Structures are given as C-alpha cells and as structure tokens.
Amino acid sequence: MPESKWPLLPVSEARRIILEHVQPLGTEERRFEDAQGYVLAEDVRAREPMPPFPASAKDGFAVIADDTTEWRRIVGDQFAGYDANLRVEYGTAARITTGAPVPQGANAVIMVEFSEVQGDRVRFTRRVEPGADIRPVGQDIAQGQVVLPTGTRLGPAELGLLATVGATRITVWKRPRIGVMSTGDELVEPDETPGPGQIRDANRFSLMAAVRETGAEALDLGLAPDTADALEAFIREGLRACDAIVTSGGVSMGELDLVKPLLERMGTVHFGRVSVKPGKPVTFATVDGKPFFAMPGFPVSSLVAFEIFARPALLRMAGWPLDAVERPRVPVVLDHDIRHGAARTEYQRAIVRFDRTDGRFHATTTGFQGSGRLLSMVGANALLELPEGRGDFHAGESVDALLIAPLKTE
Amino acid sequence: MPESKWPLLPVSEARRIILEHVQPLGTEERRFEDAQGYVLAEDVRAREPMPPFPASAKDGFAVIADDTTEWRRIVGDQFAGYDANLRVEYGTAARITTGAPVPQGANAVIMVEFSEVQGDRVRFTRRVEPGADIRPVGQDIAQGQVVLPTGTRLGPAELGLLATVGATRITVWKRPRIGVMSTGDELVEPDETPGPGQIRDANRFSLMAAVRETGAEALDLGLAPDTADALEAFIREGLRACDAIVTSGGVSMGELDLVKPLLERMGTVHFGRVSVKPGKPVTFATVDGKPFFAMPGFPVSSLVAFEIFARPALLRMAGWPLDAVERPRVPVVLDHDIRHGAARTEYQRAIVRFDRTDGRFHATTTGFQGSGRLLSMVGANALLELPEGRGDFHAGESVDALLIAPLKTE
Structure with missing residues (x-):
C-alpha cells in the first residue's frame, strides 16, 4: 500500500494555512454587561472628561492652600453626589467627602486626619500644596479620548471603563458557535456500558470544554454515523447550525476512515497530514466557507491538535488580533x-x-x-x-x- | 480628629485572616458535562482498565511478530467497535483498524503503509517486535486507579477522563454566589447622564466581571441606599441570596461612610485597614458566618483590593486547594x-x-x-x-x- 497521498506539512506551515482561511465572523451590538470576554469592534471614546468636575480624593476639608489663618470658619458641607454651591475664601474651609466636587475658590484638600474641629471652626496640623488631594477635570480620561481601541478584549477593567463613559451599547465581534462531533464505531456514550471492542467517547466532551475555554460556544453534534452518505448529511446539518466544526477520529488511513474523502467532495481540504506528534493525521478543510478541523481519534492527539491548530483559529474568528492568538x-x-x-x-x-x-x-x-x-x-x-x-x-x-x-x- | 480606630495591618496578615475565615461551601452532585471549572470533592476511580482490551494503535494488520512467512493469508477484518472472533496463526494476518481489539494469537500490528495486498494475501516491507502498535490492557488507566483525586479542577482533559471511566455523575464543591453592590451618593447607573457632582457607577460591573473570572456566580445587588437603616436591610437581603458579599465605597473616614459601623453591629469586623496602596480602607467582616469584602470606592482600588484580598477567598470557597489560590x-x-x-x-x-x-x-x-x-x-x-x-x-x-x-x- 502506498504512503498517504497527503504531503506531511511542517507545523508552522499548517498553522499559517489555517490562519489564512479564518477571519472574524462579523459584528453585533451588545449591552456592555453581556459582553464579558467579547472583543471590541469599534473604538470607544469618552464623551465627557473623567472626573467631570474637580473632585476631592479624600475625606477632609477644601481649603485655599496658602491660607495661613489658624482657625478657619466652616462654610458648609460638600458631600458627594450634588453641588452644594459653596465658596471657600481666605479664612474659611468646607467639609468635603471623597468624590465630591471641590467648592469654588478652594484649591486643595486637607485630610480629615489632620484636622481639629471646634464648633463651626477648624484648624489643621499639616499644610498642603495647591492641588493636594484634588483630582482635576480629565485627570483619568480626557474628553474625546479613545478609552478602548477596537480589538480590545473586554475583561473586568474594560467593562468598568465602558460603564464610566456610559458606553452601554457597544459593537463587538460575534462569538463563534462551534459544532463538535466524534466519529468511531467503537464509541459509546459515557453513560453506556461498553460492549466487546467498545469504549466510551471522551473526545467530544474534552473538545467541547476546550472550545468553551476559548470563549466560543460549543454545540454537541453527537456521535457521527459511520457510512459516507449518512455522515455527509450529518455534517451538512452541523454546518447549517455552526460557524465551524471540530471532529475527532476517522482521519487516519484505514478503510473505514471516511472523513477526508468526504471533505474533499464537500469542500476544499487544505492539508491532510502534519509532521507532528501526536496529531499527524490532523486535517483542515473549508466547506461552504466554514472551517472544518478534523482531529485524530486518540484522546491526547485530539486535544493537543486542537490546542496547536484549532485554538488560534477560534480566537481569530472571535475577533482577537492576530498577534494575540498564540500562547506564551x-x-x-x-x-x-x-x-x-x-x-x-x-x-x-x-x-x-x-x-x-x-x-x-x-x-x-x-x-x-x-x-x-x-x-x-x-x-x-x-x-x-x-x-x-x-x-x-x-x-x-x-x-x-x-x-x-x-x-x-x- | 484622631487617626482611624482600625490598626493598619500588613498585607500578608490581612490575607491570612481572610483565608482563616473562609472554607469550601459544601458539595453537590452534578452531571460531568455541566461541571467544567468545578472542583472535585471526591476521588474518581476507574472501574475498568483502559484500554479494556488489547487494542490496535494503528490501521494495518494484526500478526505474529516472529512469523517469517512471506505471503500470509488474511483471515478476516477486525474493525473497531465489536469482536470479530478472529484467530491469527503463523502464516496468517488479520486486517485491523485503530482502536479495534487485537485478535487472539496476534502479538503485534504492522502499519498499513508497510503492507502489500494481493487478493486474500498480504506481505510486509517491514518487520516488527512483539507488542508493536498494540496498546495493552490498562496501559493508560489501571483498573481501580484513582484517575482524578479530590481537589482537581475540571478542565478539558479532566472532563474527557470522567467520560472515559463513565463517571457521569460526580460530587463537586458548590460554586459560590457572590452579591456585588456599590455605595456612594455620587453614583448613577451607566445608562444615566450624571448631574452636577455625579458620576456613573463602574465598580459594580468591573467587580462582577472579576467575580465571574474566578468561576463564581455574580449577583447584581445594585446601588446601595445611603442611610444606615436602609443599608442594613439591603445588606440583610443580599446575604440571604448570596454566599458572600463584595461592596465598594463607603469605607473611608468620612461622616457618611456607613459600612464599617454597620458591619460591626451586624457581625464581626476582622480588619478595617491594611497598609496597602491602593486599597488602604479595605475591610473584611463576617456576617451570619458569610464573608463580607468591603472595597474602597475608587475604581482601581476596588479592583486591586479584590485581586489581592477577595479572589483567593472566592477560589477557596469554590473548593480550590489552599496552595492553588495564589497568582504566579x-x-x-x-x-x-x-x-x-x-x-x-x-x-x-x-x-x-x-x-x-x-x-x-x-x-x-x-x-x-x-x-x-x-x-x-x-x-x-x-x-x-x-x-x-x-x-x-x-x-x-x-x-x-x-x-x-x-x-x-x-
């Protein structure tokens, strides 16, 4: 029997071919709370500066920094959340809390720890410089600034920033839905007791979990049938429901290995063997423009091949920049x-x-x-x-x- | 005004105190497919060896290794998934596919690439050693072996192993449900336009995302009210629905900072200040035996304090072993x-x-x-x-x- 008709590609070449044939799926608008793990498909700008007003960084008193008056008159309280319309002049101070707007006239805040209050008077045990413990307008974010550029993956800090600037509806790359199936006559479902020559299917469950770890949605397509016609119909149905398909088994050289010839008939097989261990028979095709990753049947081979060949592609489909899809x-x-x-x-x-x-x-x-x-x-x-x-x-x-x-x- | 009544604890001491006061929540039985990210609360053993029969590692022919016959008679096909009841003797071979049980008498498999078939005869271009390309019974997993010990976090490989050994219902540690609220009169919801002295709440959304990144469930408790009585009722309601609470804001020294005195009344405050920047006023309490993490109000302070103080505790509550809760x-x-x-x-x-x-x-x-x-x-x-x-x-x-x-x- 001849060697396989498929040339043995180097790993780097196979990975290059895959990334040439996948692209982000398309965009959608989402509420920011429902976008954790998604990738931004637009630049998000701040419409207002942050803070939007000069804000106290501490609980204490708003003062004029070079005021030398010992006992100053307290002109009122400026708590957070509203504008008390106070005015601080030489000889006076205003109570202020963290996050509250600094009253007109004041140019510094002295922390409450360094104050002594008697009635409506206060004196301080420490002097401060102008600007002390005041967060100036726009210190954190300038008006109009791009706070998150397109291509940013949305984690905790990014979601907080979206909330801060009021970008509650954003455009993100769609999350891919990946169909996962197992092939192999010897396979039974995990709840079944294997008969002679049978084993339980493991790959579908480990591959679905690996798909979910990339942030994609995994769709369980089940155990594939073992005749070419039934398998073709099965794959066509899977392709209708999914953006890509991951299979395991059925790609080595045996006479019952149906997947590669079927993929040649249904679409384009970009490679059928890679010089890699484990995972040599790993196959990559596109059918109806959708990526099809056919992994070997051994449990470790399928997971390692997924990691090396499919994971970067799934991240790319989800909108990750090309320079971010590789492992450290x-x-x-x-x-x-x-x-x-x-x-x-x-x-x-x-x-x-x-x-x-x-x-x-x-x-x-x-x-x-x-x-x-x-x-x-x-x-x-x-x-x-x-x-x-x-x-x-x-x-x-x-x-x-x-x-x-x-x-x-x- | 005096310094805070709360001693400034070193970071390591504060973290030690937190981990002393949290423990895994309790166990539940789950389907293995629905247990990704959960932590096993039992040792999982293999009831059968894996492979359960001597299995071919390749597509090819089952032979007797030291048979020197040139053209051997093909006694039949042993595909995967059943037992064809073949017997290989000197002068014969059986077709076999990957994963199929090795017929009686055979002690090696020769890959199809090294075979030449004429009618019902085959000859080989390569000799092999006894045992070649046969996976013996129990090679991967011995019968009775603990395949996953208690404390294992369930990722792709682990879910595959559970499927392999048929452990479809397993006992895992419960996932914590964490309530998240923000306090601060200056806060409005992200969809609102801030008025004078107001800003949009960001912390609740970044903290909920950080909670979800630990694998826990995040429950949005909303913006807290700003009077002591209303806040107490609000916290009590949150505690009923959650295993722990994370708040931000309301823990520094201002007169409107309600959280610490309230926590002292409702439960036990274990520390009220830490010698850390950002995050100095971070507070840890237990109320009704449930952990309560009160983070500072500044967006970075709350996220960093969550990372340093709350994240290890949330992982521990989810059953992670103590030596696995820290970052590299x-x-x-x-x-x-x-x-x-x-x-x-x-x-x-x-x-x-x-x-x-x-x-x-x-x-x-x-x-x-x-x-x-x-x-x-x-x-x-x-x-x-x-x-x-x-x-x-x-x-x-x-x-x-x-x-x-x-x-x-x-």
Missing part, C-alpha cells in the same frame, strides 16, 4: 532526559515551574506520553515543543514550552 | 524608575514580558497610577508588588510581580 512561549530547562524521534515536531505535556533560585524555567513531563493517555494532560500547564530534525533530549538541555495554563512559581 | 509570582526587572512611598505595600499595574535575549522578566507600568484611573488596568498582565519599608525604585532594579493574565513573550 518560553525556554525551559529539562529536569530529566526525554526520548524523542527526529522525524516530527513533538508536543509533550509537562509541568513548567519558574525557579527563582537559578532564574530559569524548569520542565518535568507528566509521565507516559501515550496518545491515549489523557492522564498525561491532567495537571500539565505546558506543552514542550521538541523540534523535528534531532532526536532524544537530555536533562539540562533547553527547549521551548507553550504555557497553556498559569505558570507554577512556588 | 516572578521577579521582574524594572524598565524605568518608579516612584513609591515607603509607608505601604503598593501594587502598580504593569505589563510583564519575558525577554529571551537576557533570560529575564521585564516590567513597564501602564502609565499614571491614580486610584481612579481604570485605564491603568487595561492591558496590564501583572501587579508589581513594591514592598513597604523603602522608597523609590530605579530602572534595572528587581521587584516581585503577580501575573494576573498570560505572560507576554514576543
């Missing part, structure tokens, strides 16, 4: 020998820890790296990238790691 | 001078980047660090921890940084 990449020192075949780029699951005693990142792999051993993903916060072109690595050597979860530092 | 901490080189007062521990917002040319982390702050300037949080992936006890820092000096978002590495 750091050089790590191997704490033990690692076996590695020179033929392919290999991604091994590892725990990476920054050690401040020697100022370096250290990596330990998560045990046996078999393609079926999902346990090798558990607790991993990194994928070690072992390049093609050279074999085994030794303890103390350095390789690159992609950080897929928070760094360990203790 | 790394030493960073300052790329510019930083002004810092020696009186308090200060957290400045910064962008931290790992530079592989010198092998060090570098930090640049995000501009003016005013407590009201939410823009200083935008784009920040770290908080620089400037310790109390010494003043300004200079470019080239090293400080610790807490990584609050993915590291930059390009």
Whole structure:
C-alpha cells in the first residue's frame, strides 16, 4: 500500500494555512454587561472628561492652600453626589467627602486626619500644596479620548471603563458557535456500558470544554454515523447550525476512515497530514466557507491538535488580533532526559515551574506520553515543543514550552 | 480628629485572616458535562482498565511478530467497535483498524503503509517486535486507579477522563454566589447622564466581571441606599441570596461612610485597614458566618483590593486547594524608575514580558497610577508588588510581580 497521498506539512506551515482561511465572523451590538470576554469592534471614546468636575480624593476639608489663618470658619458641607454651591475664601474651609466636587475658590484638600474641629471652626496640623488631594477635570480620561481601541478584549477593567463613559451599547465581534462531533464505531456514550471492542467517547466532551475555554460556544453534534452518505448529511446539518466544526477520529488511513474523502467532495481540504506528534493525521478543510478541523481519534492527539491548530483559529474568528492568538512561549530547562524521534515536531505535556533560585524555567513531563493517555494532560500547564530534525533530549538541555495554563512559581 | 480606630495591618496578615475565615461551601452532585471549572470533592476511580482490551494503535494488520512467512493469508477484518472472533496463526494476518481489539494469537500490528495486498494475501516491507502498535490492557488507566483525586479542577482533559471511566455523575464543591453592590451618593447607573457632582457607577460591573473570572456566580445587588437603616436591610437581603458579599465605597473616614459601623453591629469586623496602596480602607467582616469584602470606592482600588484580598477567598470557597489560590509570582526587572512611598505595600499595574535575549522578566507600568484611573488596568498582565519599608525604585532594579493574565513573550 502506498504512503498517504497527503504531503506531511511542517507545523508552522499548517498553522499559517489555517490562519489564512479564518477571519472574524462579523459584528453585533451588545449591552456592555453581556459582553464579558467579547472583543471590541469599534473604538470607544469618552464623551465627557473623567472626573467631570474637580473632585476631592479624600475625606477632609477644601481649603485655599496658602491660607495661613489658624482657625478657619466652616462654610458648609460638600458631600458627594450634588453641588452644594459653596465658596471657600481666605479664612474659611468646607467639609468635603471623597468624590465630591471641590467648592469654588478652594484649591486643595486637607485630610480629615489632620484636622481639629471646634464648633463651626477648624484648624489643621499639616499644610498642603495647591492641588493636594484634588483630582482635576480629565485627570483619568480626557474628553474625546479613545478609552478602548477596537480589538480590545473586554475583561473586568474594560467593562468598568465602558460603564464610566456610559458606553452601554457597544459593537463587538460575534462569538463563534462551534459544532463538535466524534466519529468511531467503537464509541459509546459515557453513560453506556461498553460492549466487546467498545469504549466510551471522551473526545467530544474534552473538545467541547476546550472550545468553551476559548470563549466560543460549543454545540454537541453527537456521535457521527459511520457510512459516507449518512455522515455527509450529518455534517451538512452541523454546518447549517455552526460557524465551524471540530471532529475527532476517522482521519487516519484505514478503510473505514471516511472523513477526508468526504471533505474533499464537500469542500476544499487544505492539508491532510502534519509532521507532528501526536496529531499527524490532523486535517483542515473549508466547506461552504466554514472551517472544518478534523482531529485524530486518540484522546491526547485530539486535544493537543486542537490546542496547536484549532485554538488560534477560534480566537481569530472571535475577533482577537492576530498577534494575540498564540500562547506564551518560553525556554525551559529539562529536569530529566526525554526520548524523542527526529522525524516530527513533538508536543509533550509537562509541568513548567519558574525557579527563582537559578532564574530559569524548569520542565518535568507528566509521565507516559501515550496518545491515549489523557492522564498525561491532567495537571500539565505546558506543552514542550521538541523540534523535528534531532532526536532524544537530555536533562539540562533547553527547549521551548507553550504555557497553556498559569505558570507554577512556588 | 484622631487617626482611624482600625490598626493598619500588613498585607500578608490581612490575607491570612481572610483565608482563616473562609472554607469550601459544601458539595453537590452534578452531571460531568455541566461541571467544567468545578472542583472535585471526591476521588474518581476507574472501574475498568483502559484500554479494556488489547487494542490496535494503528490501521494495518494484526500478526505474529516472529512469523517469517512471506505471503500470509488474511483471515478476516477486525474493525473497531465489536469482536470479530478472529484467530491469527503463523502464516496468517488479520486486517485491523485503530482502536479495534487485537485478535487472539496476534502479538503485534504492522502499519498499513508497510503492507502489500494481493487478493486474500498480504506481505510486509517491514518487520516488527512483539507488542508493536498494540496498546495493552490498562496501559493508560489501571483498573481501580484513582484517575482524578479530590481537589482537581475540571478542565478539558479532566472532563474527557470522567467520560472515559463513565463517571457521569460526580460530587463537586458548590460554586459560590457572590452579591456585588456599590455605595456612594455620587453614583448613577451607566445608562444615566450624571448631574452636577455625579458620576456613573463602574465598580459594580468591573467587580462582577472579576467575580465571574474566578468561576463564581455574580449577583447584581445594585446601588446601595445611603442611610444606615436602609443599608442594613439591603445588606440583610443580599446575604440571604448570596454566599458572600463584595461592596465598594463607603469605607473611608468620612461622616457618611456607613459600612464599617454597620458591619460591626451586624457581625464581626476582622480588619478595617491594611497598609496597602491602593486599597488602604479595605475591610473584611463576617456576617451570619458569610464573608463580607468591603472595597474602597475608587475604581482601581476596588479592583486591586479584590485581586489581592477577595479572589483567593472566592477560589477557596469554590473548593480550590489552599496552595492553588495564589497568582504566579516572578521577579521582574524594572524598565524605568518608579516612584513609591515607603509607608505601604503598593501594587502598580504593569505589563510583564519575558525577554529571551537576557533570560529575564521585564516590567513597564501602564502609565499614571491614580486610584481612579481604570485605564491603568487595561492591558496590564501583572501587579508589581513594591514592598513597604523603602522608597523609590530605579530602572534595572528587581521587584516581585503577580501575573494576573498570560505572560507576554514576543
């Protein structure tokens, strides 16, 4: 039997091809409270300055800074939330609370801790400079300023800024809806008891969770049927409901592997093999203009291939700027020998820890790296990238790691 | 006026006190598909080994490894998903697909790429060792093995493992529901146009987003009323609906600051000031046994105080192990001078980047660090921890940084 008809692409080439074929889906208007994790598709400007009036930064007294009067008359209270229309002159002061507008005439605030009050008089145990504890108009945000540029992902601080400037309806990139299916005659649902030769489907659930971790919506398309005609109808239905499809299984060379020939008939297969371990048969196609990611069937292969090939594409579809879709990449020192075949780029699951005693990142792999051993993903916060072109690595050597979860530092 | 009655606690002491007063909420049973992000409250064991039968790792032929017959008779097809009851003897081979059970008698699989078929005969261009491309019973998971210990946070790989072992109903720690309110007479809702002396509320929305980022549920309690009696009723109602409450505003020394005295009356105030900038008036209480985090009113102060004081507690309430609730901490080189007062521990917002040319982390702050300037949080992936006890820092000096978002590495 001949080798596969599909050329073995280098990882970087396969990733380049994918990102060439995906783009943000389109925009929609959303309430800002419902836009956490979305990406802005417009520049948001401040219509007013912030603060909009000279505001006290502390609880205390509004004064004239160079006033030398010992006991000053309290002209009134300026609490936050309204304008008491007070006027501070030499020999006087006004009570003021944090966030309240500074009365006319005053040019500084003295904190309450440095005041002594007797009746309607106050004296101070500290002098201050003009401007002290006053937040001038526009100190935080200038009128007309772009506070959040297009392409900004909306997290806690960004949502607070939108509230501050009153941008309660904003234009964001749509969130992709990703259909996930598993193929494989041996698969039964997790609630079933496997019969002879059967196992429970795991990939659909791990891939849906990985889809959701990117911020996209995951749609469970179920277990795919195993004849070409039924599978085609199944995929067509999935494509109608989704912006992209992720499958696992059915892409290696066996006679029952239906997915690749079907994708060739239904659309364009951009690549059908990549020089990567695990994940060599990973396939990328577009059908009706929609991305189709066909992952291998082994549980680890499908999750690693998703991470390397599908995740950047899903982020891009959600409007993330191209320079933000990659994981952090750091050089790590191997704490033990690692076996590695020179033929392919290999991604091994590892725990990476920054050690401040020697100022370096250290990596330990998560045990046996078999393609079926999902346990090798558990607790991993990194994928070690072992390049093609050279074999085994030794303890103390350095390789690159992609950080897929928070760094360990203790 | 005297200094505040509340002693100024060191940051570490305040954090210790909080973690002493929170614990995981309690457990519940959930479907595994609906448990992403939850923390396991039981050890999950595999009832069966994985794979449950000797399984082919490749598409190809099941053979006897030391069989030297050139052309072997194909005794049948063993596809995945059932047991074809084949038997391989010397001089024979069986077609097999990835994941299918290895027929009796066979002890190796030869990949289809190394086979040549003529009619019902096959010969091979490569020899293999016994065991080649066969995944033995229990290779990935041993029968009875704990696949996920209690305390494991459920991400994509973990959900896949639960599916694999058929653990479709699991016991997890409950997710906390956190009520968020803002206090401050100057606040109006984001959709309103502020009048004289008023500003739009931002904190409630940024704090709710920060709560959701921890995995907890956020409940919008709205803008709090500004009289003691109304506020007490408001807080009591919030406590009935929530496992903890986060407020902002109303905790500094002004005469209208109601929160601290009210909390003293309603429950126990564990601390009322911390030697931290921003966030000095941050207050932690328990009322009816429920944690109450009272954050300062400035937008940056409230978010930074949430990060330093409330986030670890919320994770702990959700069942995270104590050693997992802290952010990664790394030493960073300052790329510019930083002004810092020696009186308090200060957290400045910064962008931290790992530079592989010198092998060090570098930090640049995000501009003016005013407590009201939410823009200083935008784009920040770290908080620089400037310790109390010494003043300004200079470019080239090293400080610790807490990584609050993915590291930059390009």
